[in-house]
Amino acid sequence: MHILLRERHGLEETATAEDLGQPPADLVVLSFSDSDLGGFAAAWRGAQSTLPSLRLANLRRLIHPLSVDLYIEKTLSGARGILVRLLGGIAYWRYGIEQVSALAAAKGIALAIIPGDGRPDPRLDAASNLPPSTLRRLATLCDKGGPDAARSALAQLALASGLPAPPLLDGAALPKHGYYAPGVGVVADDALDLAQDGTPIALVVFYRAFLAAADTDPVDRLINELSRRGVRAVGLFAASLKDPDSDPWLRASLAQFAPDVIINATAFSARGEHGAPFDVVDAPVLQVALAGSTRAVWAESDRGLSPPDLAIHVVLPEIDGRVFAGVASFKEAEAPDPELGYARIVHCGDDERIKAIVARACGWINLRRTADANKRLALVLSSYPGRDDQVAHAVGLDALASAVEVLRLLRRQGFAIADEPEDSAKLIARLKTETVRWPLQAYRDALAGFEPALIADLAAQWGDAESDPAIVDGDFVFRIARCGHAVVAVQPDRGQKRDRAAEYHDPRRAPRHSYVAFYLWLRHAARCDALIHMGAHGTLEWLPGKSVALSQACWSDALLGATPLIYPFIVNDPGEAAAAKRRLGAVTIGHMTPPISAGKLPPGLHAIERLLDEYSLAEGLDPRRRERLASSIIDSARETGLDRDSGLTSEMTPREAVVRLDSFVCDVKTTLVADGLHVFGRAPEAGDELTMPFAHCAAGERAALLAALDGRRVPPGPSGSPWRGRRDVLPTGRNLFTVDPRAVPSRNAADQGTLLAEALLTRHLQDHGDYPRNVMLDLWGSATMRTAGEEFAMALRLIGVAPEWDQTSTRVTGFDIIPLPMLGRPRIDVTLRISGLFRDVFQNLPLLFEQAVAALALRDEPDEENPYRRNEGPRVFGPAPGAYGAGVVETVTELTPQTIIDAGEAWLAASGFAYGGAQDGAVARAALEHRTRAADAFVHTQDLPETDLLAAPDYAAHEAGFAAAARKLGGAAPTMYHADSARLDAPKMRTLNEEIARVVRGRAANPRWIEGQMRHGFRGAAEIASTLDQMALFAHLAGAVPSAHFDLYYDATLGCDAVRDFIEQANPEAAAAMRQRFQQVLDAGYWTTRRNSAIETIATPSQTEAAS
Secondary structure (H helix, E strand, O other), rough: OOOOEEEEHHHHHHHOOOOOOOOOOOEEEEOOOOOHHHHHHHHHOOOOOOOEEEEEEEEEHHHHHHHHHHHHOHHHHOEEEEEEEEEEOOHHHHHHHHHHHHHHHHHOOEEEEEEEEEEEHHHHHHHOOOOOHHHHHHHHHHHHHHHHHHHHHHHHHHHHHHOOOOOOOOOOOOOOOEEEOOOOOEEEEHHHOOOOOOOEEEEEEEEHHHHHHHOOOHHHHHHHHHHHOEEEEEEEEEOOOOOOOOOHHHHHHHHHHHOOOOEEEEOOOOEOOEOOHHHHOOOOEEEEEOOOOHHHHHHOOOOOHHHHHHHHHHEEEEOOEEEEEEEEEEEOOOOOOOOOOOOOOOEEOHHHHHHHHHHHHHHHHHHHHHOOHHHHHEEEEEEOOOOHHHHOOOOOOEEEHHHHHHHHHHHOOOEEEOOOOHHHHHHHHHHHEEEEEEEEHHHHHOOOOOHHHHHHHHHHHHHHHHHHOEEOEEEEEEEEEEOOOEEEEOOOOOOOHHHHHHHHHHHOOOOOOHHHHHHHHHHOOOOOOOOEEOOOOOOOOHHHOOOOOOOOOHHHHHOOOOOOOEEEEEOOOHHHHHHHHHOOOOEEEEEOOEEOOOOOOHHHHHHHHHHHHHHHHHOOOHHHHHHHHHHHHHHHHHHHHHHHHOOOOOOHHHHHHHHHHHHHHHHHOOEEOOOOOOOEEEOOOOOOOOOHHHHHHHHHHHHHHHHHOOOOOOEEEOOOHHHOHHHHHHOOEEEEEOOOHOOOOOOHHHHHHHHHHHHHHHHHHHHHHOOEEEEEEEEEEHHHHHHOOHHHHHHHHHEEEEEEOOOOOOOOOEEEEEOOOHHOOOOOEEEEOOOHHHHOOOHHHHHHOOOOOOOOHHHOOOOOOOOOHOOOOOOOOEEEOOOOOOOOOOHHOOHHEEEEEEEEHHHHHHEEEOHHHOOEEEEEEEHHHHHHHOOOEEEEEEEOOOOOOOOOOHHHHHHHHHHHHHHHOOOOEEEEEEEEOOOOOOEEEEEEEHHHHHHHHHHOOOHHHHHHHOOHHHHHHHHHHHHHHHHHHHHHHHHHOOHHHHHHHHHHHOHHHHHHHHHHHHOOOHHHHHHHHHHHHHHOOOOOOHHHHHHHHHHHOOOOHOOO
């Protein structure tokens, strides 16, 4: 009997091996906390040679198994006693625990492994060899903190090791929590100045461990800088925000001070069964990072923070609704101590970043302290993608109507709003005609405060500001409508239209002068107290610079400065919202999606639906009639183009063809259609409250906006699709948060990933009679956040690997290799193309995937069953460090053969960097080309039921962009699949052509969708025009849109008098763009209409268009 074993691999194997080179000593203390180690070093020094010899080491340097082995051999094997203080549980140092425990048992070394978070862990007790009472005493002493407690812990360890030791001290313990002031230390309660004299109050919250280790430099600098800015600042320390003893005290202190703002320097989320301590006050909580890297590493890093720092200082605090304000300090080493073999590592506050953090805190204090009638606000509308017919674009949101709604709300609330537009039509008309001028010299004066490197970069990219197209007679001219103390403004294009392709290809390309001037005008001339960016998304958060923990040399940070940013964001888009939160410090107020429902079956499908119903009734009752009906159904499908849309082939039997057609018609009939667009703070008139709580959502959105503008904290809320079962995201109107990247893929996502993998393999077998050999998967950051990693889990399942999780948490700790007999098929050679956002947020996943690939290459398996044994090279590709997007859409200025080549080249250029392990961000164009040529299938997975691949250009950029790249490189055309995972219980794997057919018939040409858009004037017409743009891109780059679909869309839009009149009146620029686009697809041969009326219509502009 042969037992099949799953081979386990841990993430620790991906770390870099390091030899610490420490000689042995009697005692060894290991911890992830530099504060712990610094405290032990100070205590040992203070004992004046009365303690045995000591070695100290940070567990971060002992992650790799080889590092552990070397340290055991050279240091631990000569020890008499070992103390390990572990944060995070066994999963964070599993190999080390196993090996050190075995060493202690073999050599009789006293071993104490204690938790670093104060919570008992029986698994650590079991790995130790000291009595429980000794372990408890050591844990208590370490939790107690302070020099006396650290010295007593060393003495206790010495005694347990059979070594002489000085008496245990019982000196004054550092309080578990308390108040703090720089230069004073712990401040007694009765010494606090609680006078209410109108001075703003800020609280700085930090860990007690910093105080115990005399490591409070960033805290001191924060408090001192706040005081310099005229803010009364008080330090509060606690063992942990979740400490049961500190929690009541912290809540009472917060309520007593009633602060204007809180700066929090602790890590993780503090949310428990009764919420988080900060919930007792309404002050905004600014989260700062005390980075684990040196300043030099941060300065050179495109990412800004390491994956652990990102998780504990940024992602998890978002669960509590905290606003990320930047990095406050870095780790630096003091001079090495030769007797300890250790250099103390301390937090060093960074003056430049601390001033920026305090400036942001003062920005929120200003909002809180300024009367509404005196506040100056800017409502900013996106201009992306820089076309006149697409002004005020926002995903799922009518940003124009929302701006009008917000202005009305503010006026009712007492803000000084005047001359507000009556509706969105009036607003867009004003934005086309009203402008604001700003002298060029004023811009230069404001720009002089920027980092010299930014000024030089701006000049190198764009020359002198005088040459900017927005300069008229020596002034910048912006499209801005003044409404009293508020302005509504169109965000300028970040680059010039003629240079758009170059702009998107170069991640380092600075925004042009008029873009920079726009934000400087808002800050310096308009003196805005807050900005409100209406909807997802603008371009400010995507400018060159670090992914997170920005510096003043990052464009986003330099332009926004300390101005509070409030960002209404569609609740189902956590990825882009996360970028705004982490790069801009934005409060992202989740707003509802448009209402959706099943669309009407298009008239052209009613006849075949009746035939299918008759066929179903004849099944088993009248075989001859069934055969006749099958023939009629297939003939009807050929006449209407449904045979092509549903993927019928000549090899199919009549029954198989009917089943495929029935499935397609059912798909079209059940396609969900958005009923218009959402308006922020307004419930749809026909909202079904039994389906979704639209009224509650609208009220929550209004309340959250007013709270933020009042300088109050906006409660947190999860992000995701309410139409995919995530009812926990409702009601909207909360500050969005998302998943812990260390917990991706989740256990549920792994199950869904298995279903997706099986759906792909089954479909490929049906289409080609064999498994795919080389598959490229397109992974996006936002989708991965929504699904907790279903698509990545699909990749793991395809290669025959299963994630492994920590037993007591949701964190992924490694993977198991599934043996081939258990897998039941060959392993699939999978390549991942990841988005820039995926790269930034999920830094651990490329590492995990490449680790799995390397492990598979070493398996003793047949080459034909395991392609990794013979095919080396990277498998994870994405954009250059700091770059985003695929760079495809901008290249297709016209539908010519050359732009197909250009688009393919753009996709390759924007994807040719390898990720995972030592190759992180390395140029790998040749490897990508090899993987692209080898691919016989490409898969993009869509999880959102409320949108589709024709609703935004991103799908065409990634899917059709790959098709263009494969075409450019030559070779066999890969099968393009568009997976639909909107229904958790029944994912569907459609070809790209089938998916486009479903969307065109079910949504785009559906009168219900068009009627919904017609209620939204300019923006509704823009959405109708945008769908045609995406159809043209898919037709041009992927050959996925037949002529009949352009017929359908023309008939539903410009071919319908009512719809054409609406578009011409509401958005004449959109009407002109649609005429031009229809003409382009006609000239390129993608549309072969023979109707003269259609040709005449697209060639003849209306009077309104001509006038515009």
